[in-house]
Amino acid sequence: MHTALEQIQQQIHSACHDAGRDPQHVRLLAVSKKQPLSKIQTLAATGHQLFGESYVQELVDKQDQWPDQGQWHFVGALQTNKVKYLVGRVTLIHSVDRLSLGQEIAKQWQKQDLTAHILLQINLAGESQKTGIDPQQAQELIGQLAPLPGLQIRGLMTLPPYAANPEDVRPYFRQLRELATRIEEAAIPGVSMQELSMGMSHDFPVAIAEGATLVRIGTALFGSRPT
């Protein structure tokens, strides 16, 4: 038993119920950055398999200490020169925000005869300190990335500004969903908008109400991160 996990699953279910959504369409990504491997293993012992990391070296270290376990996503800002270390280690990269990064991912995955699944990270509030592409430029970037062999665009991700009241974040979640709908309507080959990665510990029920398919939860599952 894992009390925090059970509570979050309960909240996911009730948010889905309120929104008339099937809970099977919302996956919980346990964001384990800066958390010790022991906490990840405790969660995995309940059957939870999906983990998210933000730092390449930390992900590599954890996987090397705990081989062939779990399924992993990468959610952090990604330097192009570190992409090669992620090949074969992650099933989804949430944080693609520029052409050069997408090209490098395509190249590294293709070398191994693999196809990378990626999300585009959208910076909806125009916050200069955060990664993510301006929503106005998303269509153009998708047009450039879509033809690359070795790459499949599966949806969008956002990391909106923090607000004490999660309702204040709702407009961002809605904007992400609406942007995904517009991209879907453009029917670009190789592009699907199946995933909306949005919602974290303090605002995931609102994100689910607005259509999230992946909620990225760290603190509420593992406790606060050691600094």
Ligand SMILES: *Cc1c(COP(=O)(O)O)cnc(C)c1O
């Ligand atoms: C750390 C992190 C999270 C988890 O945040 P919590 O507030 O701890 O739930 C989610 N998404 C990204 C991209 C992160 O870096």
